[in-house]
Amino acid sequence: METIDRKIAGDLLERYFEAQTTLQEEQQLREYFSGTDIAPEHAVYTQMFCAFAEERQQLNMTDPTFSAEDKFTVNSNSKKFHFRWMSIAVAAALAIFAFLMMPERGDSLKLIIDGVNVKNRELAISMADTQMEQVNSMLGRFRDGSTRQIDNMNKMGDALSPFKSFNRILTQTSATDRLK
Incomplete structure (x- = not known):
């Protein structure tokens, strides 16, 4: 075909892009983008039209013994086969790993002091x-001290509440001034 x-x-x-081209026109576009004389405004579409050429070469679509449908069927079946066995x-590997790495379930209470596993159950519980x-005692001290601080913050907020209404009056005044 001649170049366009x-x-x-x-x-x-x-x-x-409006889906109104024929197969021959699409082939002309592929040939245009595989060439070297491409307009700069069209260069962004080069990869889109040349991407399938690489796929076609990888699938060896030029071999006359198979049609495109046969190659697609063979390729998809082999991928399904590999995917099934890989999964x-x-x-199986995850099941074996979980079985080997799972700790013993016999004794759920363990205590380690200075790197030594203590097997005395009463000592571990005590x-x-x-x-x-x-x-609990640390949390109790924190809770008692924090309520005093929160009460002080509430008192400060109550003392500052007149400033909120003052700010509201100022913003209303400036908004009415803008309307005039």
Whole structure:
């Protein structure tokens, strides 16, 4: 086919994006964009029209023994086959990993002091109780002190509330001044 000039290529591009081109016109556009004489305003569409040429070469679509439909069927079946077996292999690997890395479920209470695992259940429970009591006492002190601070903040807010109404009056006055 002969090469098309830039004006015809622009018209074909408009028709292409409106889905009004024939297969021959689309082939002309592919040939135009695979060439070297491309208008700068059309250069952005080069990758769009040349992308399928690489796919066609990868699928070896030029081989006369297979039609395009046959190659698509063979390729999709092999991808499905590989995907199916890969998903089964990944699921099996995850199951084995979870089984091997899962801690023993026999004793759920563990205490480690200075890197040594303490197996005495009563000692572990008493240590946990003392730690929880310390946490509760710290939270109680924080709660008592924080209410005083919050009360002081509320008093300050009450003292500043007249300024809010003063600000509202100023904004209303300036808005009415603008309307005049």
